[in-house]
Amino acid sequence: MKRIIPVLILCGLIACKGDQSQETEKDKSVIDSLNSEELLPENLLKSEPVVLNLEEANKLVELPLGCIDTEYPNKLGQTLENEAAIGEPSELHPAFYGCFDWHSSVHAHWSLVKLLKNFPELEKKEAVKEALKNSLSAENIRGELDYFKREESDSYERTYGWAWLLKLAEELRTWKDPLGAELADNLSPLTDLVVQRYQEFLPKLNYPIRVGEHTNTAFGLTFAYDYAVATENTKFKDLIAKRAQDFYLKDDDCPLSWEPSGYDFLSPCLEEVDIMRRVLPKNAFSMWIDDFMPQLKKKDFVMEVGEVSDRTDGKLVHLDGLNFSRAWVFYGLAKQYPQQYGHLENLANAHVAYSFPNLAGDSYEGGHWLGTFAIYSLQRAGTKEKE
Incomplete structure (x- = not known):
């Protein structure tokens, strides 16, 4: 992560806002070419949004x-x-x-x-x-x-x-x-x-909690940050932004292949992306994610949905929640940076499509909470994010 530090020094960490440099015409042409449909995997092209x-x-x-x-x-x-x-x-x-x-x-x-x-x-x-x-x-x-x-x-x-x-x-x-x-x-x-x-x-909190369940630090920071922004609580917002950078700024090569664990309902890697896209300015975030999860920029990036073997098991049904929470991260990233990550909407659609039909008539083990995850995911799908 050495190359992100000068940007953050110049920007004053969280004080830097917006795009501080223009994309070159060469970079733009590369991005445009990668956005072409023929580079998208066939299975993702067929993923219709719910x-x-x-x-x-x-x-x-x-x-x-x-x-x-x-x-x-x-x-x-x-x-x-x-x-x-x-x-x-x-x-x-x-x-x-x-x-x-x-x-x-x-x-x-x-x-x-x-x-x-x-x-x-x-x-x-x-x-x-x-x-x-x-x-x-x-x-x-x-x-x-x-x-x-x-x-x-x-x-x-x-x-x-x-x-x-x-x-x-x-x-x-x-x-x-x-x-x-x-x-x-x-x-x-x-x-x-x-x-x-x-x-x-x-x-x-000296060390972040990097699990796929309730105590995940990145998730807790993300919703708190949204609240601080919505209520214009600058002190609270700045504290969250500082701690997120303390915890995650030096992270490299998140081991996505280790996910999911047996009954995750959050992705430790993607929840980290979700808070960092909020607290870092555009250029700093771009360099950070290039080190943290560079595969997300690939137009052929595929992540298999979390498969639930028994929806009457209160723990195993967590994987339906994982599909929704992955989707809301993909939607948020695609909406905020459509040129670089617009292709992730298809992947989000696929995750939602797998779990959404199981909400109606599900057992109480899933029905008491999964509807919320579906609603929040679909809200992110329709939200226009600011860069």
């Missing part, structure tokens, strides 16, 4: 609506201070007790908000609004706050659940509807606490 339309939204909304009030089965994941700390899930978490675990409940609420924002004519729009108002009342959020302030809960849901809480807060704050503002205000005490927890934790 479109999230009103019909599909009406189907998908059933998943979060069906689980946010489903208290059992439940995985609490708590550390008990004493016997008095034991309680029913709905007592411990009056807002986010359903959907098997806390973080799944949080992102189920995000799914409801996202679908209602994008499709205000949902057949069950009134049921969605009522469910959101009931869950995200000021009283219920005070109950959640009390739990987070327990003696043994400093690291509760760190950082996966934290990240989804901020994604929910971001969605509410950017919803141009009085209900969105009301619910965002209700949620704000917990949102502020999560931001504080991030700001306390990140400076102490």
Whole structure:
């Protein structure tokens, strides 16, 4: 990574914005030639995008609506201070007790908000609004706050659940509807606490966590960064950008052939790409990714989808989630840098196409969370990114 350092010095790390040098005509001609369809593998040319339309939204909304009030089965994941700390899930978490675990409940609420924002004519729009108002009342959020302030809960849901809480807060704050503002205000005490927890934790984390599940550091940074940008929290944004560069700037040759592990739902390599494309300026990111995952620029790059052998197994079905999370990274990269990475949209389409048909009628092991991953992936497919 030696050649990226001068660029970052000149740019002041994160202060450098935009394209600081023009592509040469020769470079442009090479890029144009690589964009020609005949260089794309045949299987990728046939990968049609899944479109999230009103019909599909009406189907998908059933998943979060069906689980946010489903208290059992439940995985609490708590550390008990004493016997008095034991309680029913709905007592411990009056807002986010359903959907098997806390973080799944949080992102189920995000799914409801996202679908209602994008499709205000949902057949069950009134049921969605009522469910959101009931869950995200000021009283219920005070109950959640009390739990987070327990003696043994400093690291509760760190950082996966934290990240989804901020994604929910971001969605509410950017919803141009009085209900969105009301619910965002209700949620704000917990949102502020999560931001504080991030700001306390990140400076102490000496080494990133590079796994394909909940504790993946890059994923936690990515959603937090989006929230910081959306709310114009410059202090928080700069902290995340600094820590991402501390963790990942010198990384080379990510071992993509090692992925996936048996029940990953995140790609350690691609999640790192997802945060670095956000925090690095264009030229610095280009040089970084050339060292980290140069194969992504190849028009014939192929990554096989994660195959699920048993969708009733709560761990093995994680691989459906992996397909969606890989897809949202590919979509984001292709949208932000279409000349260099536009071909990855086809690969993203293939990953979504494999797992999307399995959402309806899936067992509760997958149904309580996979809809959210599908919705977020398809949102990235339709998002225009800034370079």
